[in-house]
Amino acid sequence: MTTQTFTDRTGQSYDPFDLRKHYEPLRVVDVCDALDGIGYFNIGLVSEEIRPLWPGMKFWGVAYTLRCVPANKPMWTLESTEDIVAAHARWFDTVGRGALGFNDQLKPGHVVVTDVGGADNVGLWGSENAMGVLEKGGVGIITNGQCRDTGEVTLQKTPMVCKSRGRTIIPGRIEAVETQVPVGIGGAQVRPGDIVGVDDDGVVVVPYEVAPEVARHAKEILLADMRARGKRYETLGMERDETVDAEAIERYYAGLAA
Structure with a gap:
């Protein structure tokens, strides 16, 4: 890049x-x-309800923004265990990945700032896909939505900042529509290239x-x-x-x- x-x-x-x-x-x-x-x-003050998932977290990085919206179509009934295990693949094969295929655009030092667009009760980020950001050199993920698999995320010390803990998965609940556009999280505007920081006191956008x-x-x-x-x-x-x-x-x- x-x-x-x-x-x-x-x-x-x-x-x-x-x-x-x-x-x-x-x-x-x-x-x-x-x-x-x-x-x-x-x-640049992000609402205190958007917090580091585990104590002692600290990072500073360059904002890479992801904008999502609630899905407007339901997930269909899956007929086999194989299909249920592969629910994400089945969903993406049918409706497309949208803007979720962005990892190859990340640079070391990026922070992925995710606006879920009001989608609720969906763990867009979890213990596995969050590590994909780290593999590309990302230093953290911030979202005004939920994170799931939080025990594993904490054990891994994955730098995850979120509004709350979740349980459910993406299909039928949320779609990623665009990247590298201005987004709003916790009352703050975040644009590509802004400097974003996190520690135990919260989140700030410069x-x-x-x-x-x-x-x-x-x-x-x-x-x-x-x-x-x-x-x-x-x-x-x-x-x-x-x-x-x-x-x-x-x-x-x-x-x-x-």
């Missing part, structure tokens, strides 16, 4: 896949504070026009917090950990600049 460059609001071009490296050490809160600082109040300057400000916010917390550690006699290792963060960014 050809690398696509984006232009920030100062007119400078950049590669979002290179820029995402500047986001990797950051917390969601650092980025939210930076967005506030440039006047982007509440822009519009690509301001992503470079937000990264610069958020880095300094993180470092200031680490230094201040490091002093608290010393006062309280706490053993230092990586969350207060400002020197390591400075070395990381120095390496990016080299």
Whole structure:
């Protein structure tokens, strides 16, 4: 896939896949504070009901968007165990895969952001197909719908962010209609190329026009917090950990600049 460059609001071009490296050490809160600082109040804040499926998850990536709608045709009765096991294949053979054959378009660093269009009670994402995204280098999946097989997804540490847990499968319930178009999830607009981040505090979307300057400000916010917390550690006699290792963060960014 050809690398696509984006232009920030100062007119400078950049590669979002290179820029995402500047986001990797950051917390969601650092980025939210930076967005506030440039006047982007509440822009990009995804509703807290869309949450990481398991604690300790963190990723930053470039948005690859998928738009779905509820299916308007039912799944027919399947006549044999073989057909029931192959229900997805039977459905796709009849109605088509729509926009679901997108994995070959993914690049390392993509986050697949999925708008289910209001379809409910359907596990579009599960423990097997989510790993297909990871095989192509995707760093996470975010959906305003459901994930199923959640015990396995958690065991695998598959980076899945969803509104709720589900049980049922795709046929007769949901169709994928297009990719790489603007979508809305949790009250936030997401476009191809926006920077999307997740940690235990939730999800934030950074519009690509301001992503470079937000990264610069958020880095300094993180470092200031680490230094201040490091002093608290010393006062309280706490053993230092990586969350207060400002020197390591400075070395990381120095390496990016080299």
